[in-house]
Amino acid sequence: xxxxxxxxxxxxxxxxxxxxxxxxxxxxxxxxxxxxxxxxxxxxxxxxxxxxxxxxxxxxxxxxxxxxxxxxxxxxxxxxxxxxxxxxxxxxxxxxxxxxxxxxxxxxxxxxxxxxxxxxxxxxxxxxxxxxxxxxxxxxxxxxxxxxxxxxxxxxxxxxxxxxxxxxxxxxxxxxxxxxxxxxxxxxxxxxxxxxxxxxxxxxxxxxxxxxxxxxxxxxxxxxxxxxxxxxxxxxxxxxxxxxxxxxxxxxxxxxxxxxxxxxxxxxxxxxxxxxxxxxxxxxxxxxxxxxxxxxxxxxxxxxxxxxxxxxxxxxxxxxxxxxxxxxxxxxxxxxxxxxxxxxxxxxxxxxxxxxxxxxxxxxxxxxxxxxxxxxxxxxxxxxxxxxxxxxxxxxxxxxxxxxxxxxxxxxxxxxxxxxxxxxxxxxxxxxxxxxxxxxxxxxxxxxxxxxxxxxxxxxxxxxxxxxxxxxxxxxxxxxxxxxxxxxxxxxxxxxxxxxxxxxxxxxxxxxxxxxxxxxxxxxxxxxxxxxxxxxxxxxxxxxxxxxxxxxxxxxxxxxxxxxxxxxxxxxxxxxxxxxxxxxxxxxxxxxxxxxxxxxxxxxxxxxxxxxxxxxxxxxxxxxxxxxxxxxxxxxxxxxxxxxxxxxxxxxxxxxxxxxxxxxxxxxxxxxxxxxxxxxxxxxxxxxxxxxxxxxxxxxxxxxxxxxxxxxxxxxxxxxxxxxxxxxxxxxxxxxxxxxxxxxxxxxxxxxxxxxxxxxxxxxxxxxxxxxxxxxxxxxxxxxxxxxxx
Amino acid sequence: xxxxxxxxxxxxxxxxxxxxxxxxxxxxxxxxxxxxxxxxxxxxxxxxxxxxxxxxxxxxxxxxxxxxxxxxxxxxxxxxxxxxxxxxxxxxxxxxxxxxxxxxxxxxxxxxx
Numbered sequence: 001x002x003x004x005x006x007x008x009x010x011x012x013x014x015x016x017x018x019x020x021x022x023x024x025x026x027x028x029x030x031x032x033x034x035x036x037x038x039x040x041x042x043x044x045x046x047x048x049x050x051x052x053x054x055x056x057x058x059x060x061x062x063x064x065x066x067x068x069x070x071x072x073x074x075x076x077x078x079x080x081x082x083x084x085x086x087x088x089x090x091x092x093x094x095x096x097x098x099x100x101x102x103x104x105x106x107x108x109x110x111x112x113x114x115x116x117x118x119x120x121x122x123x124x125x126x127x128x129x130x131x132x133x134x135x136x137x138x139x140x141x142x143x144x145x146x147x148x149x150x151x152x153x154x155x156x157x158x159x160x161x162x163x164x165x166x167x168x169x170x171x172x173x174x175x176x177x178x179x180x181x182x183x184x185x186x187x188x189x190x191x192x193x194x195x196x197x198x199x200x201x202x203x204x205x206x207x208x209x210x211x212x213x214x215x216x217x218x219x220x221x222x223x224x225x226x227x228x229x230x231x232x233x234x235x236x237x238x239x240x241x242x243x244x245x246x247x248x249x250x251x252x253x254x255x256x257x258x259x260x261x262x263x264x265x266x267x268x269x270x271x272x273x274x275x276x277x278x279x280x281x282x283x284x285x286x287x288x289x290x291x292x293x294x295x296x297x298x299x300x301x302x303x304x305x306x307x308x309x310x311x312x313x314x315x316x317x318x319x320x321x322x323x324x325x326x327x328x329x330x331x332x333x334x335x336x337x338x339x340x341x342x343x344x345x346x347x348x349x350x351x352x353x354x355x356x357x358x359x360x361x362x363x364x365x366x367x368x369x370x371x372x373x374x375x376x377x378x379x380x381x382x383x384x385x386x387x388x389x390x391x392x393x394x395x396x397x398x399x400x401x402x403x404x405x406x407x408x409x410x411x412x413x414x415x416x417x418x419x420x421x422x423x424x425x426x427x428x429x430x431x432x433x434x435x436x437x438x439x440x441x442x443x444x445x446x447x448x449x450x451x452x453x454x455x456x457x458x459x460x461x462x463x464x465x466x467x468x469x470x471x472x473x474x475x476x477x478x479x480x481x482x483x484x485x486x487x488x489x490x491x492x493x494x495x496x497x498x499x500x501x502x503x504x505x506x507x508x509x510x511x512x513x514x515x516x517x518x519x520x521x522x523x524x525x526x527x528x529x530x531x532x533x534x535x536x537x538x539x540x541x542x543x544x545x546x547x548x549x550x551x552x553x554x555x556x557x558x559x560x561x562x563x564x565x566x567x568x569x570x571x572x573x574x575x576x577x578x579x580x581x582x583x584x585x586x587x588x589x590x591x592x593x594x595x596x597x598x599x600x601x602x603x604x605x606x607x608x609x610x611x612x613x614x615x616x617x618x619x620x621x622x623x624x625x626x627x628x629x630x631x632x633x634x635x636x637x638x639x640x641x642x643x644x645x646x647x648x649x650x651x652x653x654x655x656x657x658x659x660x661x662x663x664x665x666x667x668x669x670x671x672x673x674x675x676x677x678x679x680x681x682x683x684x685x686x687x688x689x690x691x692x693x694x695x696x697x698x699x700x701x702x703x704x705x706x707x708x709x710x711x712x713x714x715x716x717x718x719x720x721x722x723x724x725x726x727x728x729x730x731x732x733x734x735x736x737x738x739x740x741x742x743x744x745x746x747x748x749x750x751x752x753x754x755x756x757x758x759x760x761x762x763x764x765x766x767x768x769x770x771x772x773x774x775x776x777x778x779x780x781x782x783x784x785x786x787x788x789x790x
Numbered sequence: 791x792x793x794x795x796x797x798x799x800x801x802x803x804x805x806x807x808x809x810x811x812x813x814x815x816x817x818x819x820x821x822x823x824x825x826x827x828x829x830x831x832x833x834x835x836x837x838x839x840x841x842x843x844x845x846x847x848x849x850x851x852x853x854x855x856x857x858x859x860x861x862x863x864x865x866x867x868x869x870x871x872x873x874x875x876x877x878x879x880x881x882x883x884x885x886x887x888x889x890x891x892x893x894x895x896x897x898x899x900x901x902x903x
Contacts, residue, residue: 432858550877
């Protein structure tokens with residue numbers, strides 16, 4: 001089945017027939033047979049070729065081929081290899097070889113061109129035929145043709161101009177906007193640099209120089225090997241085998257000319273969507289759409305069904321961001337097939353990290369809302385994101401824990417402050433009377449609790465017993481003696497502890513006795529003495545309360561300082577690519593302090609937290625929004641006033657750090673979107689990239705330059721499916737597959753187009769705003785007009 | 791260091807706080823009847839964040855009529871200052887201990903485990 005997108009095919013526009021023996025001595029080896037050549041071409045899967053004899057056209061061979069041509073055969077373009085003579089400074093001539101490939105595919109035109117050559121060169125010795133560049137343009141002025149000179153190797157254009165002005169040779173090639181043949185890889189760069197000097201600055205360094213090699217076969221029996229017998233490596237072009245495809249290839253060689261080996265690698269692409277069979281969807285024509293493994297674009301007017309198809313694909317590949325349900329369509333008969341599968345299926349599930357799916361305007365939205373977690377997911381860094389979030393949650397929990405400590409300390413401080421700090425006049429009188437009382441007895445001996453020691457010795461005894469009776473240790477007699485000695489030692493210590501316990505009990509009993517005696521004596525004193533004792537006790541109690549209060553004030557102040565110094569400027573970094581980091585940020589500002597201060601009526605940010613909270617200590621009615629202070633209300637208020645900060649830890653603001661290029665906070669939406677796309681496209685695991693109208697996210701400059709470069713860089717590494725209105729993306733991005741969505745009186749249909757087909761070009765132009773100018777621009781490979789005028 | 795000058799004047803105890811790091815402040819407590827020490831406490835808790843100790847002096851009141859009561863007041867006020875200083879001391883000790891721990895850890899060549 002023919003592919004309905006631009007696929008690669010082999011091309012060979014430099015094949016000789018035995019007619020070359022007419023113009024060059026012993027040029028062709030063996031006998032030529034067009035049928036054998038055709039077999040060899042088919043065998044080698046060559047789709048476009050030309051018979052290019054030296055300064056002559058084998059019209060008979062062309063006739064034979066065209067007479068027997070059927071669809072699917074290799075397409076034969078009329079061509080010839082000319083000797084071009086170049087006048088040197090000393091009036092002598094040097095020649096170089098060039099191919100002329102005409103946009104002609106009929107016997108009539110082959111005969112016509114053959115006659116032109118014969119008529120023009122009739123008086124020239126057939127073995128010495130050559131023409132000048134001027135003669136070529138004069139003779140073939142009515143025809144479209146490509147001029148493909150040897151630019152390296154035997155009879156090349158550079159050598160032919162060695163004693164003439166080389167600029168003329170370069171201009172010649174530039175003017176023809178064609179390809180160089182027979183240039184070795186190592187010489188390409190030098191060629192490009194030399195030609196760059198002549199180009200308009202806008203067209204420099206664009207790698208537009210086309211290089212191509214053909215077989216230059218001189219013996220159909222050994223096709224495709226060249227005359228020297230070396231193995232020929234085919235070059236491939238992308239598209240259908242036509243002259244227009246050749247034109248596209250020479251305009252955009254980077255995207256459209258590849259060696260066979262490179263094409264094999266490109267075709268060995270990762271898993272991708274191969275086809276979708278649309279059936280049974282209301283108001284949509286049934287159809288099969290075949291996707292290129294490279295760049296696919298869905299185009300069409302408003303409400304033409306572009307996004308419907310995009311979302312349908314999203315649903316069928318099991319992506320959770322699709323919005324197909326909004327169309328309220330039944331897709332149960334729609335089938336989809338993967339490149340590595342033989343049968344279409346109802347669904348084609350991809351792993352989450354294999355697909356990047358971006359809806360219209362999503363990228364700008366991500367940056368606007370500061371939520372770039374999708375980028376992390378799209379670039380396969382979910383684990384790192386989870387870790388970073390956990391760290392921030394832990395910081396939040398620490399903050400909440402600090403609030404809890406702050407509240408507890410405040411509460412204790414507040415309770416102590418509520419006590420009396422008064423000595424009443426009566427107490428002064430009591431303390432100053434001359435009555436006596438017995439001072440309370442305080443023992444200086446501190447009794448040690450021996451229960452623990454007792455338990456320790458008991459455990460040791462039990463363990464010794466287990467140890468002794470365990471056969472696994474195989475105790476011998478002398479060892480048994482050691483164990484028994486230790487057992488006896490423990491017994492002795494047990495007795496010692498028992499003695500000490502008895503002594504402690506006696507001391508305790510004695511102290512209790514003394515206290516009882518003193519209490520009894522004080523109770524028997526007269527009331528004035530008792531009052532003196534109680535007043536002194538109250539004075540002491542006041543001082544104890546002061547001590548507690550100061551201690552609690554200090555502890556509370558410590559909590560205040562911790563909160564004051566706490567910078568909520570947490571930042572977690574996730575390395576997304578070598579040059580891009582995703583930052584999860586809790587911004588550093590005064591919100592925390594402000595929030596804590598806001599809990600107090602008349603709280604002032606200029607004052608310290610401690611100072612502000614002294615207002616609440618002095619008057620418990622100063623907790624804002626509450627009539628009275630309680631512990632619970634304070635913590636509630638703290639959480640409420642710092643809600644913004646606490647919420648930040650749950651949903652931190654995210655931005656991209658571009659290393660030396662700043663960060664997404666101070667870059668334009670276009671630049672950010674560019675970096676976003678670059679980042680996700682670099683993700684290796686990703687196999688399919690789907691973006692609905694990427695241009696909506698980008699600035700004009702980026703759209704036309706960087707996005708296209710990005711697409712061109714990555715389309716051979718992963719399948720890309722875009723919905724777009726932008727002709728630059730389609731044309732400069734050199735889309736391999738163009739899916740045109742059309743809506744005719746409410747009925748949607750899809751058709752497939754490709755760039756190098758002239759009929760399709762018109763449709764593409766009609767369906768993309770500014771499409772014509774983009775096609776015209778793309779046809780200007782070097783800005784030829786400017787070159788001619790200069 | 792914060793200096794505190796205490797002076798009995800008629801029925802009042804006048805307390806003056808001054809020093810390099812504080813604004814001079816004067817507190818007056820009536821001592822003729824019940825004596826409420828709250829104004830001193832209030833001011834002292836304001837001073838807590840400064841983490842400075844107090845040095846107090848009492849003007850001679852040996853000629854006063856109610857010398858016994860004033861002595862008790864002096865004892866109480868001095869007791870309050872002592873407890874304030876002891877809190878500051880304790881906080882300094884705690885801080886020093888923390889620092890020592892940190893230094894020990896930093897100076898240790900041993901691994902933690």
